[in-house]
Amino acid sequence: MGETIWTNAKLYTGYRVIDNGRMIVSGQGTIRAIGDELLPVPAHAQVRDCGGALLLPGFIDVHVHGGDGHGMMDASPEALDGMSRFHARHGTTAFLATTSTARADRIERALRCAAERVGGTPGAELAGIHLEGPYLNEKRRGAQSKEHLRLPQPEEIDAFVEAAGGHMRLVTLAPELEGGLAAVSRLAAGGITVSAGHSDATLREIEAAVQAGLTHTTHHFNGMSPLHHREPGLAGAGLALGELTTELICDGIHVHPAVVKLLFETKGPDKVCLITDAVSPAGLPDGEYGDVVVSGGEIRLKDGSSLAGSSLTMLQALKNAMRFTGYPLEKLLPSLTSVPARQAKLDRTKGSLAPGKHADFVLLTAGLELIATYVRGAEVYRSGLPVNA
The missing domain is CATH 2.30.40.10 (Urease, subunit C, domain 1)
Structure with a gap:
């Protein structure tokens, strides 16, 4: 050519x-x-x-579980290709296939499948892997499996990194757990971006995690200790600490538009990373899909206890962010391009x-x-x- x-x-x-x-x-x-x-x-x-x-520049989604009926945890090339095609239809050119909490063997199977498909998908490029869980705080687990939550263990972390075949680029964990700081240090030393998410950490615990190598927060404001004027929690730490880049699900459901604007004005677009957190039913008609219900753009567990990912696309996230903040396209663009590229360590070639x-x-x-x-x-x-x- x-x-x-x-x-x-x-x-x-x-x-x-x-x-x-x-x-x-x-x-x-x-x-x-x-x-x-x-x-x-x-x-x-x-x-x-x-x-x-x-x-x-094409949009880069560092936190996406699925779409159009396909999911990362399906652990099949067909599912990854389906995700790739769906998100390409909405402006995504690269993504990190994202796991969810499960048995170790199921996570490893999904990791190995994704590692083999990196660089080979037909739509948006599968550019790496995001491990979300299983090292999460039960209090802030949201829709993550309670049964399979556990404390981080070095041997299991190493096994997951090995299964990812050098393509692990982002890991979400709760750093306040026993062994959490050691896990942050271990992963960061291996060149992997570490994110605090599904966490009940205090400001002091997040400050310690930052010292250990933490640089990112997962779907900010969701699945974390909230901001309180006497204890800022993880939500406040993300706002206050310049070392942290904050993910944001900008659908107007997970985070109120006024708080979206607050985050952008506090952090600046260079420290906000727009994501979809899209799950398998994203893009499908309203209805029941397994243990979740899709209705009017919201995806919730059947019992109504928690949101369970989103049906958002990156292009819609951009439109929403422009409407919620009043910022022009060029000011917001880094949050969908250069910021996720930097956080996933893809910025040498993308973003x-x-x-x-x-x-x-x-x-x-x-x-x-x-x-x-x-x-x-x-x-x-x-x-x-x-x-x-």
């Missing part, structure tokens, strides 16, 4: 906005050059006129549009409707909308 030059786009690189921008993509799916209308056209290059559409990086991008209309999704320069989804819609 030869070079392709994308022209006549409103181009958001992640660092600046270029009106009437051009981008040259190599035959290997990396960006060779990017700039304004004076960028020279290579001989024999295929020219793609964007018709004034918005060209953005912005720059020479040498993967050509992972989306084309949107001026009204933020998805036209097409591209991964490493290849079209993985097209909506049928004209570029000048």
Whole structure:
């Protein structure tokens, strides 16, 4: 495949906005050059006129369990491919397949399956793995399995990391558990980002975890000790500690729009990581699916005791964040691109549009409707909308 030059786009690189921008993509799916209308056209290059559409870095979802009836814990290539196709239809170009609390053998099976599929999915690229649980606090477990919660043990952690085949990029745990700080240190020393989630930790316990290597919080405000004026808890620690990047499910259900705005204004977009936390029934019609019920965009356990993930997509998260905060697209874009790339340690090749990086991008209309999704320069989804819609 030869070079392709994308022209006549409103181009958001992640660092600046270029009106009437051009981008040259190599035959290997990396960006060779990017700039304004004076960028020279290579001989024999295929020219793609964007018709004034918005060209953005693709969205990176570091916390996603499933979608369209498929789930990470199904532990099958077909399920991972189904997740990949579904989320590509909503602007995601890379994702971390995320586990949930279960027996050790079931988690290892899911990890090994995902490790074998990294870099090989047909839609959004499976770029790594997020281990959520089983080292969670029962008090803040939400929809996670109570039966399989346990304390972190070095031997089991090592077995999970090995099963992930070098692709473990993020781990969620409750650092206040016995052995929790040692687990944070062990994982961080191995180059894995560690996140506090499903945790009842105090501010002091989170400060100790930060010293041990904690840099992230999982679906902030959900599944954690709340902010109180005499004990800030994990919710307050995320707001107060500059070392922490905070995940956010921006669906208006998990977190009130006013609190979404508060988080962005307190932390800034460079410390907010938008996620979907989408689960298997995301994208399916209202109804019962196993032990959960989908109704009006909400996914809850049948007994109504807890939200059980979301039906959110990354593109909808962007639209919601713009509406809730009043921020322009370019200000919020890092929260869906460069921030998740940094937290997943994918930023050498993903998260912005720059020479040498993967050509992972989306084309949107001026009204933020998805036209097409591209991964490493290849079209993985097209909506049928004209570029000048």
